[in-house]
Amino acid sequence: MRASAPAHITGFFAARPDPDPRLAGSVGGGLNLDLSAATTVSRSEETAVLLNGVVSEAPVTRRVVDTLAPSPVRVETELSMPLGSGFGASGAGALSSAYAINGAFGLGLTANAVGEAAHVAEVASGTGLGDVLAQNTGGLVVRLSPGAPGLGVVDRIPVPPLEVELLVRGPLSTKEVLSDAGTMRGVNREGERALRELLKRPTLERFVTLSWEFARRAGLARGWMEDAVEAVESRGGMASMVMLGDAIFALNGGDALAEFGDVIRARVSLGGASLE
Amino acid sequence: MRASAPAHITGFFAARPDPDPRLAGSVGGGLNLDLSAATTVSRSEETAVLLNGVVSEAPVTRRVVDTLAPSPVRVETELSMPLGSGFGASGAGALSSAYAINGAFGLGLTANAVGEAAHVAEVASGTGLGDVLAQNTGGLVVRLSPGAPGLGVVDRIPVPPLEVELLVRGPLSTKEVLSDAGTMRGVNREGERALRELLKRPTLERFVTLSWEFARRAGLARGWMEDAVEAVESRGGMASMVMLGDAIFALNGGDALAEFGDVIRARVSLGGASLE
Numbered sequence: 001m002r003a004s005a006p007a008h009i010t011g012f013f014a015a016r017p018d019p020d021p022r023l024a025g026s027v028g029g030g031l032n033l034d035l036s037a038a039t040t041v042s043r044s045e046e047t048a049v050l051l052n053g054v055v056s057e058a059p060v061t062r063r064v065v066d067t068l069a070p071s072p073v074r075v076e077t078e079l080s081m082p083l084g085s086g087f088g089a090s091g092a093g094a095l096s097s098a099y100a101i102n103g104a105f106g107l108g109l110t111a112n113a114v115g116e117a118a119h120v121a122e123v124a125s126g127t128g129l130g131d132v133l134a135q136n137t138g139g140l141v142v143r144l145s146p147g148a149p150g151l152g153v154v155d156r157i158p159v160p161p162l163e164v165e166l167l168v169r170g171p172l173s174t175k176e177v178l179s180d181a182g183t184m185r186g187v188n189r190e191g192e193r194a195l196r197e198l199l200k201r202p203t204l205e206r207f208v209t210l211s212w213e214f215a216r217r218a219g220l221a222r223g224w225m226e227d228a229v230e231a232v233e234s235r236g237g238m239a240s241m242v243m244l245g246d247a248i249f250a251l252n253g254g255d256a257l258a259e260f261g262d263v264i265r266a267r268v269s270l271g272g273a274s275l276e
Numbered sequence: 277m278r279a280s281a282p283a284h285i286t287g288f289f290a291a292r293p294d295p296d297p298r299l300a301g302s303v304g305g306g307l308n309l310d311l312s313a314a315t316t317v318s319r320s321e322e323t324a325v326l327l328n329g330v331v332s333e334a335p336v337t338r339r340v341v342d343t344l345a346p347s348p349v350r351v352e353t354e355l356s357m358p359l360g361s362g363f364g365a366s367g368a369g370a371l372s373s374a375y376a377i378n379g380a381f382g383l384g385l386t387a388n389a390v391g392e393a394a395h396v397a398e399v400a401s402g403t404g405l406g407d408v409l410a411q412n413t414g415g416l417v418v419r420l421s422p423g424a425p426g427l428g429v430v431d432r433i434p435v436p437p438l439e440v441e442l443l444v445r446g447p448l449s450t451k452e453v454l455s456d457a458g459t460m461r462g463v464n465r466e467g468e469r470a471l472r473e474l475l476k477r478p479t480l481e482r483f484v485t486l487s488w489e490f491a492r493r494a495g496l497a498r499g500w501m502e503d504a505v506e507a508v509e510s511r512g513g514m515a516s517m518v519m520l521g522d523a524i525f526a527l528n529g530g531d532a533l534a535e536f537g538d539v540i541r542a543r544v545s546l547g548g549a550s551l552e
Contacts, residue, residue: 003434110418111431158387159551270547274546
């Protein structure tokens with residue numbers, strides 16, 4: 001049984017903690033991209049999780065397996081997105097695994113129920129707060145209230161499957177940022193503000209503009225990003241930071257990003273996670 | 277500006293009326309199919325709606341235009357689904373028009389807001405109750421509570437983009453069935469029952485089985501459908517009636533349906549309505 005889930009890059013967010021991991025999460029806005037996690041699940045003698053062909057701890061996916069699989073499984077996930085750079089790889093791996101396990105064992109779970117298993121695993125592991133909710137939806141997702149799919153509330157800003165340019169300098173620890181109380185105060189204040197502003201006029205352009213305002217006001221943007229965003233804007237494009245990676249996403253930036261490193265091109269994924 | 281919306285066939289349903297058309301609708305289950313309505317909207321001197329190249333009254337789409345478009349538009353919808361046979365053509369035309377108008381005028385409406393305009397137009401026209409909510413979602417949609425996108429509540433049963441066989445004998449008036457009090461009492465009782473049963477074990481197989489039980493118990497199934505479903509089942513497949521058309525949908529029926537007429541093949545559309 002095979003399933004896939006899209007990459008998800010967050011433009012801005014505010015954490016909304018809750019003692020119940022099903023209700024905990026974040027609000028904000030982000031784009032699903034066709035850089036997918038594709039997972040094949042087969043029954044096996046012993047449980048093993050492979051990431052890109054290598055046996056891995058994959059703690060988030062492992063939690064999903066422990067929650068859902070009634071007997072040992074071999075879980076093989078192929079990731080076509082960068083790891084540890086804000087692309088929601090852990091959420092996509094866990095979510096595609098949950099769909100595939102549901103199918104392989106005929107568990108009879110709905111999309112919201114498999115999504116909940118992946119969301120809870122992600123929140124409990126401290127690797128993410130809102131990716132799974134967005135990845136279960138697809139498109140340019142506005143997360144209006146936090147929580148697992150079916151509990152958290154989303155809307156979408158209509159966009160075509162447009163091309164997004166991405167430049168990744170390196171990883172950034174989500175856990176470290178999320179656990180710094182000082183940083184998070186600024187993040188939450190600015191994230192809630194960006195959400196309110198976006199809802200006044202929910203368009204793609206406002207999403208990118210507000211994301212970049214958020215990155216700077218919350219003190220997350222780095223020096224090279226200022227230069228990169230400026231370069232993209234000088235070609236008539238728009239850009240902002242990928243939360244939370246040492247990475248930039250851009251629209252219509254032409255070749256501007258190429259001066260700063262290798263550019264990855266992807267398209268907005270309008271569908272969310274699904275069986276293949 | 278161009279947008280599309282999938283066809284949607286309902287397997288079972290129960291009407292849930294409400295004086296507020298945003299809250300009125302139906303609960304039930306249905307499949308989105310890749311037989312789409314694709315709509316191109318351009319500003320114009322005079323408003324006109326064309327269906328498959330022919331100027332048409334298209335009352336549902338016309339209501340959407342009157343609600344959303346700030347100045348005259350030319351709306352050209354190409355339908356690749358049968359008309360008046362339970363494929364949600366009016367909802368798909370209205371929904372794709374709403375997305376395209378939003379894009380053409382930069383209205384800054386979210387997916388739920390454009391969906392609401394299409395849902396309200398459909399309910400006010402009496403042509404459907406739940407198609408728009410499902411078409412805005414994609415996949416095998418369970419409508420848990422009625423209303424426009426963002427107000428009605430849905431979940432999905434995970435399915436791959438599987439092939440569905442369809443046989444259409446002729447149209448059936450949705451309006452006529454929905455306005456017959458006696459018929460609707462049976463429909464609503466059986467539809468609510470099918471929903472409760474499906475939620476106990478939400479799988480594709482249960483969806484088809486419960487749909488066919490609904491069609492017979494509610495007194496909507498016709499004689500030829502009994503024969504057609506039996507023929508499909510004898511080949512190891514499953515089938516049920518398309519609500520509300522003189523039509524059948526089947527899974528894995530082999531050539532069984534071909535004895536009853538021309539078979540249309542489609543795939544489940546996992547994505548909902550979107551800009552193209």
